[in-house]
Structure formats: C-alpha cells, structure tokens
Amino acid sequence: MVIEFVVAILTVVVAFLVFLVLRLAAVIAAQEYLRSPTRLPEGTSLPSFSGRWLSNGRAVSSSALAGQSAVLLFLSPECDDCRMRVRQLTQLYPAIRNAGVALWIVSANSRKRMTAFLHGTPLLDHVVLVSASARRALNPRNAAPFYLFADHRQTVLASDFIGDENWLSFVGQVQQEDVETAPVAMAG
Incomplete structure (x- = not known):
C-alpha cells in the first residue's frame, strides 16, 4: 500500500514536471517569435526559394x-x-x-x-x-x-x-x- 502511494505521488510529480517543461518551452518559443523580424527590410534581396x-x-x-x-x-x-x-x-x-x-x-x-x-x-x-x-x-x-x-x-x-x-x-x-x-x- 505504501509503495502504491509513493508511485502515485511520483507519477503526479513527474506529470507536473513535464507540464512545467512544456510550458517553459512554449514561453521561450513565444519570446523568440517576438524577437524575430516582422518583415524583410526594404532594400534587401529577395531570398531565393x-x-x-x-x-x-x-x-x-x-x-x-x-x-x-x-x-x-x-x-x-x-x-x-x-x-x-x-x-x-x-x-x-x-x-x-x-x-x-x-x-x-x-x-x-x-x-x-x-x-x-x-x-x-x-x-x-x-x-x-x-x-x-x-x-x-x-x-x-x-x-x-x-x-x-x-x-x-x-x-x-x-x-x-x-x-x-x-x-x-x-x-x-x-x-x-x-x-x-x-x-x-x-x-x-
């Protein structure tokens, strides 16, 4: 019974940590997005594509x-x-x-x-x-x-x-x- 309780607590803790890591990754990605330029600067060459x-x-x-x-x-x-x-x-x-x-x-x-x-x-x-x-x-x-x-x-x-x-x-x-x-x- 104690082992099951410890496993349940560890599962909740791991799930919470995974949630925090994913949330942190989303925040970092949003900050990188906001730092990216909004458009190509005038006078630059059109990128090849x-x-x-x-x-x-x-x-x-x-x-x-x-x-x-x-x-x-x-x-x-x-x-x-x-x-x-x-x-x-x-x-x-x-x-x-x-x-x-x-x-x-x-x-x-x-x-x-x-x-x-x-x-x-x-x-x-x-x-x-x-x-x-x-x-x-x-x-x-x-x-x-x-x-x-x-x-x-x-x-x-x-x-x-x-x-x-x-x-x-x-x-x-x-x-x-x-x-x-x-x-x-x-x-x-």
Missing part, C-alpha cells in the same frame, strides 16, 4: 521573377481576413496583370486546402506551394494577409499587411495604369 505551382505541379523558383516587378501574397484558408480579401484580390487581379506585375500567392498549406480556398478564382493559377521554412524566409512572422513587393532586380520594396498605406498606393497605381491603358472606344 523554390516550390511547385499548385495548378500544374511544375517546379518553379524565385529566379523566374528576375526582370519583372512582383507582388507576393501570403494568404491562409484559416485566416478570416484572408477569406474576406479573396473577393477584393480577384477584382484587382486584372489590373495587376495588365500592369505587368507578377502575382504569386506563396503558401505552405496543402494543395487540397488552397484549392478549396481559392476555387473558382483566377488567383488559383498563381499559387506557389513552398516549404514552411521558405515561407518563413519571405514572411518571418508567417503573417496573413501579408504582401511583399519586389522590383525587377528582386529587391524588396515593401512588405506588411494587406491594407496598409503601401498596399493602398499599389492598388491605386495598378488601377490607374489599368484605366490609362484601356482601349478607347471609337466614336462612330
């Missing part, structure tokens, strides 16, 4: 962006704000395309989840599936809905949450360019 197009499974790398301006989007099916932004991004897509800006939606989510998330939108053809570490290299806090602008030399111009002043400026620019390049109807 590779992945596969969701639409056809073909391999692709960041080198394919050389020579063109690009907007990389980070969206997640689990993000309520991302789900609300899909409609806006779908409406903005023709202006982005007409402005000659490469649009890549960089995701570490599964093929199935991203397909269901963007089903029926032209955005689906612009999803690049990458590893979680590649996504984190581009978006250190794994934030969503997040963007990253890069120029034709693959230099980071800006990055932050979709909807900030840089994003709104980009939207205004591509929409203005889209209006200016629209064909003018001939008077008859």
